Amino acid sequence: MEQYVIKGGNPLVGEVEIGGAKNAALAILSAAVMTDETVTIDNLPNVRDINVLLDAIREIGAKVDRVGEHTVKINGSFIQNLTVDNEFIRKIRASYYLMGALLGKYKRAEVALPGGCNIGSRPIDLHMKGFRALGATVDIEHGMFLASAEKLQGTHIYLDKVSVGATINIMMAASMAEGKTIIENAAKEPHVVDVANFLNSMGANIRGAGTDVIRIVGVEKLHKTEYSVIPDQIEAGTFMYAAAATKGDIMLKNVIPKHLEATTAKLLEIGCEVEEFDDAVRVVASKPLHHTQVTTLPYPGFPTDMQPQMAVVLGIASGTSTITESIFENRFKYVDELTRMGANIKVESNIAIINGVERYTGARVNAPDLRAGAALVIAGLAAEGITVVDDIYYIERGYENFEGKLAALGAVIEKVSSEKEIKKFTLKVS
Ligand code: EPZ
Numbered sequence: 001m002e003q004y005v006i007k008g009g010n011p012l013v014g015e016v017e018i019g020g021a022k023n024a025a026l027a028i029l030s031a032a033v034m035t036d037e038t039v040t041i042d043n044l045p046n047v048r049d050i051n052v053l054l055d056a057i058r059e060i061g062a063k064v065d066r067v068g069e070h071t072v073k074i075n076g077s078f079i080q081n082l083t084v085d086n087e088f089i090r091k092i093r094a095s096y097y098l099m100g101a102l103l104g105k106y107k108r109a110e111v112a113l114p115g116g117c118n119i120g121s122r123p124i125d126l127h128m129k130g131f132r133a134l135g136a137t138v139d140i141e142h143g144m145f146l147a148s149a150e151k152l153q154g155t156h157i158y159l160d161k162v163s164v165g166a167t168i169n170i171m172m173a174a175s176m177a178e179g180k181t182i183i184e185n186a187a188k189e190p191h192v193v194d195v196a197n198f199l200n201s202m203g204a205n206i207r208g209a210g211t212d213v214i215r216i217v218g219v220e221k222l223h224k225t226e227y228s229v230i231p232d233q234i235e236a237g238t239f240m241y242a243a244a245a246t247k248g249d250i251m252l253k254n255v256i257p258k259h260l261e262a263t264t265a266k267l268l269e270i271g272c273e274v275e276e277f278d279d280a281v282r283v284v285a286s287k288p289l290h291h292t293q294v295t296t297l298p299y300p301g302f303p304t305d306m307q308p309q310m311a312v313v314l315g316i317a318s319g320t321s322t323i324t325e326s327i328f329e330n331r332f333k334y335v336d337e338l339t340r341m342g343a344n345i346k347v348e349s350n351i352a353i354i355n356g357v358e359r360y361t362g363a364r365v366n367a368p369d370l371r372a373g374a375a376l377v378i379a380g381l382a383a384e385g386i387t388v389v390d391d392i393y394y395i396e397r398g399y400e401n402f403e404g405k406l407a408a409l410g411a412v413i414e415k416v417s418s419e420k421e422i423k424k425f426t427l428k429v430s
Contacts, residue, residue, distance in 0.1 A: 003390050004403060005422050007412040007429040008362055008383035011285075012248035014409045018236045018255050019045040020070065020229035022398045023094070024191035027168045028198045028229060029053055030097035033062050033076030034105045034176065035202055037224035042071045044229060048397045049092045056089040056098065076105070085112040085144065092397075093165070096124060099145055100169035103136060104176035108148040113140065122328075126163045130170035133157045134177050154179030154218055162187050162298040167214070168195050175204040177218035186214045189299040190259045194230045201225040231255050234305045235399060236281070237263040238374050241309040242406070243283040244272050245316065245382040250409060251282045262302040266294060266310060270317055291319030291356060296327050308334050308375035314354045315343040316382060321354040334372035337365040341379050341387065362387040370398045377402065381411050386426055 020043035029050070032039040044050055046069050054072065058064045060082065063075040082102055089095045093114045102109035114124070124145070128138045133156075136149040154177050159166055167187040172195075174181035186192065188210055196209030202222040208214045236255045243250040244267055257264070257276040264274045267283060269292045275282040291314060296304040304327040314321040315338060325331050332347045339345060340363040344355040362385030367373025373395040380387030389395075392415070395402055403413045414425050 001390065002392050002415055002417045003388050003422065004377055004380070004392050004395075005414050005416050005425045006362070006377065006380035006387045006389070008360070008381050008385065008387060010246065010381070010410050010412060012242055012246045012250055012381065012406065012409040012411060015251045015253060016239050016405050016409060017253045018231045018239070019043070019400050021045075021191055021194065021232040022047055022049060023164070024194040025050055025229045026053055026094035027097045027191065027195045028227065029057065029072070029074065030094070030101040031172050031195060031199055031202075032074040033057060033079060034101050034172065035222040035224060036075070036077035038073055038075045039202070039224055040071065040073050040226040042226070042228040044070045044072060045232060045400045046070060047400050049094065052088045052092050053094060056084050056086060056095065059086060060084055082106055082108050083110040085110070090114070093122065096127060096145070096165060097169060097172070099127065099131070099147055100172035103131060103147045103149065104152065104173040107150070107152065109146075111145050113143050113145055124165075126159055126161065126166035127169045130157050130166055130183075131173060134170070134173055134181065152177035152218070154181040154216070156182045157184065159183065159185045164189050164192060167192050171196060171206060171209070171214060171216060172199065174216040174218060175199050175206065175222070176220070179218060181216045181218070183214040183216070184212065186212050187298060188212060190230055190233060190256070198225070198227050201227055230259070233259040233263070234303065234371070236260055237303070237306045238309050238378070238399070239405070240264070240267060240274075240281065240283045241306070241313050242378045242381060244270070244285045244289065244313045245378050247285045248409070249282070249284045249286075251280060253280050255279060255281050257281050262300060263306055266292060266302065270313070289313065289317035291317050291321040293322050295324040298327070304328055304331060305371050307331060308372040309378055311335075311345065311352060311354060312338065312375045312379045312382070315345060315356060315379070316359060317356045319356055321356065323352045323354065325350045325352070331372075333368040334375060337368070337376055338379055340365055341383055359384055361385055364388045364390065367391045367394045370394045374399060374402070377406070377413070381406065381413070386429070388422055
């Protein structure tokens with residue numbers, strides 16, 4: 001088991017390059033098997049969830065060539081096995097994208113039910129509803145999600161709840177259905193648009209992605225393409241909030257400022273300066289931070305994936321802030337850990353009431369999930385003394401070289417794997 005060990009107190013200063021969006025890339029890699037021609041995908045983040053999905057794609061018979069750290073070539077013409085199941089794929093949520101991709105192309109798929117971060121009950125009823133509406137028979141048996149159809153027929157689907165996963169999955173299957181599909185109350189997240197752009201570059205006919213009505217006219221075949229994944233708005237947001245918490249000054253390169261609007265708006269509200277460039281954003285936190293109210297909402301609202309990082313910043317801002325989590329019901333599990341670092345946060349139902357404290361103090365804490373883990377690292381960077389973050393496995397699911405990028409900004413952080421190394425670090429820095 002590896003840990004991050006951090007000596008807090010240094011403002012983060014300098015430039016950081018943001019990688020490709022994990023959640024867009026997971027869907028795009030799945031969609032890549034929908035053609036028999038070779039697809040090249042660039043700007044992939046080199047993180048665990050991506051590598052697990054690539055292994056699963058390889059296991060069903062597709063040819064996967066890692067031609068560079070961030071580039072892969074996939075050829076789906078060799079697929080013989082429509083059953084996706086291994087101990088690793090069960091751990092990632094995005095395994096469900098192979099359902100839409102395989103069902104669309106082969107009209108059949110069997111995929112182990114998804115795991116992912118434990119941030120609340122994560123049903124897939126809307127995915128099932130969409131596949132059924134397209135004419136598929138859908139079942140769950142022995143932990144497997146089974147879907148099959150003689151043919152998929154375009155249809156009209158209303159999503160009862162805005163769901164990124166269901167929108168993308170239905171969009172993929174409908175791309176190879178007969179006739180026209182309309183998805184209403186669709187998710188508008190940048191990665192929904194990115195997946196639509198990717199599919200269109202393969203010859204799909206998808207219009208309206210980025211609005212709440214998506215129209216898809218099915219095509220018989222998709223073809224080869226070369227595509228670059230959009231920058232990761234959550235990785236970017238995490239560094240922006242790390243700048244705020246440490247009173248730093250960071251220039252983030254390779255971002256799309258428009259995708260960061262909600263994240264940026266909250267930083268401005270609490271007293272940071274944010275300067276936007278074409279593909280960069282600079283965050284300067286030179287003034288005292290103050291409280292605000294935040295509610296997580298589907299895009300363009302404040303992202304649930306930035307909620308723990310925001311809480312860490314508000315925990316050391318003056319006054320009382322509230323965060324209402326409206327997407328996932330179990331996303332405050334980090335609060336107990338942050339309390340161990342001196343935070344004063346009370347959770348009532350889906351609202352965290354945060355009374356800002358002067359500073360955090362270093363402690364030993366556990367990363368309960370991906371984003372909360374990153375948030376605890378930010379707390380450690382801002383804290384007085386030494387923080388050890390356990391279970392960084394979660395963080396590595398979604399952040400590439402997190403410790404390296406932070407260290408390049410002046411953070412004192414190391415990845416270690418034993419108590420001896422923790423002691424060594426402590427002696428070195430004190
Ligand atoms: C995606 O999860 C992301 N995961 C999550 O990223 C992110 O938190 C979430 O979208 C919201 O933005 C991936 O892209 C792999 P949803 P997803 O379907 O698609 C309910 C991260 O840290 N719902 O948009 O699973 C659901 O319970 C993570 O990178 C249903 O009720 O989320 C939730 O309340 C973790 N039925 C809401 O919709 C369904 O069939 C939104 O979930 C599907 C969802």
